[in-house]
Amino acid sequence: MSGASITIPAAPSRRRRMWRRYGLAGIGAGIVLAWLLVALLAPWIAPYNPDFVDVANRLQPPSATHWLGTDALGRDCFSRLLWGARISLLAGFTVVLLGALFGTFVGMVAAYARGWVDEALMRLTDLVLCFPPIILALAIAAALGIGTRNTIIAMLVVWWPKFARLARALALVQRGQEYVEAAVVLGLKPARILGRHIVPNAIGPLVVLVTLDVGNAIITFAGLSFLGLGVVPPTPEWGAMVAEGRELVEQWWVATFPGLAILSIVLGFNFLGDGVRDWLDPKARSR
């Protein structure tokens, strides 16, 4: 065969390609996983009780006994940081998952039903989107009262519309696909068409948004706590911890470490979300 003399160059090794494609996503997943473990194991790995007040040792700089120092009430910053991961992750996941669930439902129903149902649901979505989300959440949280649960509820109210918007757009694209028309011609019921044909094919970008958005929700929750709305003291929470350290210029460790924690977890979710997006996009995957 004439092709025998032709040498075909080797493709870059599988490992190199996987690293180029999913390296950052892997780092992101690692960070998120590490924080999840910390949150889960906080009671066992935290060296001190996070709420134990020791005024005699207040505002100690980082040392061998208190790795990240102590705060104004002498509580161990490291232990509070570990415990804080629980609240942040819980709030982030709850808000995004419930928001995505509700938003997707609203968006898909609007897209499938069209007509006045679509009109009504989408105008409601627009109405919520009209308000600046943080301010609206602030108002709701203030009205409901301080507390983790109330803050989560307040955030949920402003969180679902973006999912509704995206879900509707995705479902509209799917609705025009020939296999959805085929399902109509086969005489399938609307719930089945929506559940079996439209949702599974529209879910990809929603998953990406969910992953990217957990980081956002964590920031927002920390922000609300920073403003004094999130958690009830003395619950350890990163945003509240930053707020406590705000005035303490000399004692830099009080605000810096919770800030870094927020930074790392948001970065982790962003890397992970980008990776999921590339993985779900067949065009990016072939590179």
Next chain:
Amino acid sequence: MKDKRAITSNPDAPPVLEVRDLRTVFLTDAGPVRAVDGVSFTVRAGETLGIVGESGSGKSVTALSLLRLLEEPARIIGGEVRFQGRDVLAMSAEELRALRGDSMAMVFQDPMTGLNPVIRILRQLTEHMVAHGRQTPQVAKRRAISLLGRMGITAPERTVTSFPHQFSGGMRQRVMLAMGFANDPALLIADEPTTALDVTIQAQILDLLRGLNEDFGTAILLISHDLGVIGNVCKRVAVMYAGEVVEEAPTAEVLADPRHPYAWALINAVPRIDQPLGADRRLTSIEGAPPDPLNLPTGCRFTPRCPFKLAKCETHHPPLAEVAPGRLARCWVTQAGQVLPRAGGAGVPASPRERTEPRQPLLSVRNLTKHFPLPRDSLFSPQRVVHAVNGIDLDVARGETLGIVGESGCGKSTLARLITRIHKPTSGSITFDGQEIAQASAAAIRPLRRRMQMVFQDPYASLNPRMRVGDILAEPLIAHGLARRGAEARERVAELLSTVGLNPAWASRFPHEFSGGQRQRISIARALALHPDLVVADEPISALDVNIQAQILNLMLDLQQRLGLTYIFIAHDLAVVRHLCDRVLVLYLGKVMESAPSAELFARPLHPYTSVLLSAVPVPDVAAQQTRRRVILQGEPPSTLALPTGCPFRSRCPIARPICETPPPLTEHAPGRWAACHFPGAFDPQEASPRLGLHGLAC
């Protein structure tokens, strides 16, 4: 009638493009795919060379390799491309940029995405000339306008300031051609330039390409899957299969007497509009699919599908060798002097299938209309409406096949979706087996759905990518209570798969594991799952390769005979409609222009629109091209936003007179022959003269 192309082609002209042993591979995760594997050809100045082959044969990758437009993971690993004596593969990025769009230009398949939507047409044309330092902006503007005029765009001075979205597909392809010709290229590479266009627009573009080749002496490399298109423009043709050229020869000789079994199969798989129908309506098709590019056979790559193979073919890879003066073929059989037989069927006079007794229609449609309101631009702007279907009457008798043809935008797909009630008609009636369904609610129609199914155009979009084939086929059975979940459904699915010629064991696969033709078989199996009486097929074969088209058409014919199906077959390919259908309905702007038994319609069309459509079909036979007088319909269908008054075809009709301002009713001119024209049968393309404002063309 003199063949004008003979003047420009000169065997001693200097070669513009020489390709020697070109090899391009795709470095994929699964291994290297040899997309182009040792391709050689020469294009001389002013010559026209066609490359034909099915999808995956490497023809487009060849074209992209010539301009080095490929990106990773594709890589050119060997061979030589010399353009005007210069080695293209050794050029720097700078030299390549100077070459592309200058002396070597390319026109792509999809005119809808080829133009930048936010830049005016004029800028896109002149940018190109100015960037290559050919013209000053003023001169470039004048040249752009004159080029557009040459490409057949009316009032180019005004239209150059438009944005691309204001142009139709055909007009955009003209702009793309103007861009290609802007810098007087020595070679124009056109990759499937008419595949996305209607047959009437295709005829215009092919005519234009031929004219440009004659007027400017530009060499043309035309890539197409359609031998009719190639035969229309190109003097020579190279047939590609599995990355190799398997036959290269003058087009006329290949079409008349192919010397490679694959070329033979390509030619015989296509129903011909200019030949009598055989008594047996099955088409010649070769079984199987192209070889796995990761695992090519050691012998001739066509062996597994070849009906003429010898023992030698299995083990020895044939070279591309001369089988006759000026004719190369890569085949042991014809190199040994054997002649491939002519396909049977041709020459046997058509015996029209017996359709005597008038039967109860299964489906009857009366005065059906569908208008789609567009979203308003603002609260106060008038409501704009697309008039997709405007009063259609039709009857389909049990067991017959009704063909529906027309250009895109004529409402044929909307009509299919109205009949199957995916859309709700604006007005009119649809009676299916005695039941009125035009305005019935979704729940009321659901029981009837079993008896009326649909096969869709795009085999890649019509199957849910996230469901296994077994689930896709079982879903309707379970929904209608025809089979219980589990063993019973599985058994029925296996039965369905074997009915359409697929392996029942494939039920656990996902759609992406199948080829286009196999997917279309699955789509047909799904339509058959509920034992329908009527199957509406909306362009079921237009996205497939010709050989696969023949397989699917044969399958549809078989199923009709075995199961007594009634078909509504929507297509833009008239040769296929003629082959398959008992009666044909010609639509234009959502109205019936003509309706007649197939044989009579194709033999003697009554409506001038039908005549023009028929003459626009390219025929894969150079001799026939020369004797057939073609009428090329100018212009495009008017907008469906505002319907014209009077006869809808009036604005493009070659024989329009003042009386056409009153709309002609659809009347029966002979038994079973209906036409909506004041002068039925008065237009004969053979006598068309330029006086009628037509572009009568002898080719």
